[in-house]
Structures are given as C-alpha cells and as structure tokens.
Amino acid sequence: MTLVAAAIVPAAPALLPRMGGAADPLRPLRQVSREAVADAVASAPGAGVVVVSGWGHSDSGGAARRPVRRDWPLDAPSGAERFTTGQVPPGALPTGLEIGRQLLADGTEARLVSVADDAAPHECLALGADLVADGPTVLVVVADGSAKRTVKAPGHLDERAEGFDAGLSRALAAADADALAALDPVLADELWCRGRAALQVLAGAAGGSPFAPSVDHDEAPYGVGYLVATWTPPPRSRPTTQ
Template identity: 35%
Template sequence: MFSRLAVVPHPPLLVPELVSGAAPDTDPVRAECLAAARELVARATDWVAVGVDPSGPRTLDDVTGTFAGYGVDVPVSLAEGATAEDPDLPLPALVAGWLRQRVGARRVRVHLVPPDLPPAECAALGGRLSDEARAGEALLVLGDGSHRHGELAVGRPDERAGAFDGDVSRALAAADVGALRALDPGLAAELGADGRAAWQVAAGAPGEWRCTRSAFLAPFGVGYHCAVWEA
C-alpha cells in the first residue's frame, strides 16, 4: 500500500526553458509542484504515477523522452540510467520524468488512463495499484483542472469552472475520497478537466488519508491543483 501520495498538474509551463519571460505567472505553479514532489521523494525514491492521456491504458517505464514537441529540446527520463527512447512520450509522462529528475527520485513508472475512464474503474485501478505497489513506493497523481476559467479560458469561459475546481480543491485539502469519487465525468469533460480520472484513481487507493499540503492556482485560465496526502 502507498503511505504518501502527491497530486500535481502537468502543464508544459512547469519547465522553465519553455516559458522564458513568464516567471510571475509560472513560478508559483512550479514552486508548488516541486514542493509536493520533494515531500514525495522524502518518503520514497521510487514512484508510481497516474496520468490521463488518450493513448491509455498503458504503462511506461525505463524510457527517455523530450519536450522538443513543446518548443525546446529538454530531455527527461523515467528512471536513472534509462536508455530506451520514446520520441512521443505523452505530456503527463514527460512531467513525471522532469519532476523525478528535479527532486532526485530514482524512477517513476507511469500508468496512463483514458480521460473518459468511468469513476468505478478509476477507483478499482487505484486499489490495484496500491495492492501491487512495491515496498517503499509512493503515488504521483498528475492532472489538470478546468481550462475554462475567466477571460483567459481555452475556447470560452464557463461559469461552472470555479465551482467545479472549488469542489476539487476542498476535496483534496480534506483528503475526502468520497467527494473525489463523486465528481461528474460528464461535467469534467465539458469543462476540460481531464485530471478527473487521475484524481478518482487516487481516491481508490486505500488508507486513512490526511492532507499535509494543498494549493490551487489558475493562471492562463487553467486550474492547477497541488496536494500531498499521508496515510
């Protein structure tokens, strides 16, 4: 079973080389993500990660990739000494590898799930990952909130975005797995909150959880959640 998990977003803006000149907006998000990752590595240097991508379900391990597709060739690897290359490594896996390197974790095994994975299947996967976790592993959960906040929204603003991400933020801060499991997949999809599936996987990990860190930021019209839970 996992004894600690961290929730972070996975926008390219976390990588400084990709966002030169946007420090006031990007630094706070990056700082929160790195702080959560440091708390995770303080407990475990081997991580299991869950992220959302249309290519899921699949698992990635011991491979390298690059952020070149996002404008700058910033190489990352999912494990120390990994040599196999994946030129199309999805964004959640790239960010998981980047965080691993920045905080000194040894490896991260990334499980990708499709954005439309039903809540019951998300919870079941969380239970399986916990049961299968190797001794000393921790869980990294990668997912973004709604991209429909305010005038900078992707596409069009949606007045429901604030309430939705407010519910997510409160659930993470309270380690309320019931509230996370109750998130509506249809509403999440309408709001562009693909992180819903990853958060509901986390909600399926058994344990009496308490939150030790939480934050919510929404630069550029996208909601970003960070949290750390301990069992």
C-alpha cells in the same frame, strides 16, 4: 490498500523547464510542485513511486482504441518537442508523465502509468487499487482542474467551473477519496477538466486510508485550475528510521 502518500500537481506544459521561456512565469509553481513531490516521497521511505496522468481518449475519433492503462519506461524520450518543433520521437512520454518525471528528484526510481482521459470512473478506481496492490506506494498525480475559469481560458468561460474546482480543492484538502470517486465525468468533460481520470485513480488507490492532507497552491492564472496538494501519513503512522 497500501497507498501511503500522494502528491497532486498540475499538468501545465510550462512546468517543464524548457517551456517556461525567459520570463518563466510558472517558476514558483514548479518549485511548489517539486517540493510537494519531494515531501510525499520523503514521508514514506522505501515505498515504490508511481507517476500517473491522463493521456488522450480511449477511442479517438474512430482510431484504434487506446487502453485504459499504459505503462511507460522511465527512460522514454521526452515529448516536450510537441510544443516547439512538433517533432515528437517514437514512444515519447505524454506531457503529464513528462512533468511528473521532471519533478522527481534525480535518481528516483518510479513507474510511469497513463490513464485514458475518458476512462469510466469504475475503471479509474480499479486501476488505482491495482497500482498499490503490490506494496507501500507513493502516487504522484499530474492533473489539472477545469479549463473554463475565465473568458481567456482555453475553453472560454463557464460559470460552473469555479465551483467545480472549489470542490476539487475541498476534496484534496480533506483527503476525501469518496468525493473524488464521485466526480461526474460528463461535467468534467464539459468543463475541460482533463485531470478527472487521474484524480479518480488516486481515489481508487486511497481506499479508506487516513492521511494528513495539505493544499499548497490553488489558483487559475490562465483560466485553468492549478492545484498542488499532498496526502502524507498521519504522524502516528509515519515510518521511523534507525
């Protein structure tokens, strides 16, 4: 396993600069997310960068089955227009990958990879291991928690949601890959947690590697769990530059 660092950021469409409007209520969250990505990348000079996020279901209502994994070009067109004009150009990035791309510093080379939201845990774990197989890698994981934290949440209120998100926060704060790997896909789906698959990709990438974890943001302003976290190399294992 060669995951050396990771940043975990929300998949909130309003993190896209053009989506915030004049008030731009998520500006502080966007800044914290950008800093988390920058810190993760800076902690591992020379490592490859991979952005991963969920994208739809592998079998959407009987339509052609989407692959568990899809790779996207870094220069793919933006799909942000799906929230405004509804006119999405062919090959446009899924929202999560567009968020991750926007949070990267200008000029950062990265691979963009989507995982089907309903991919089985073992598929996610295998994908994570594959993403880091070629060398030292920084993973940028774009994933929300549940979407049922309040009565005004997208999925209305489910009293299990707060405890579910608290478990996610504890797992990220402890860099507990086993806890992420053990997430129940049925419960996650019931709580509208669309980030479950991407978080289990992180678990598969992490293996047993040690990290210095930090949770920098843990709120649910719209009834959706938004977490920002970093897993960086422990001080003794950080690469040094001459």
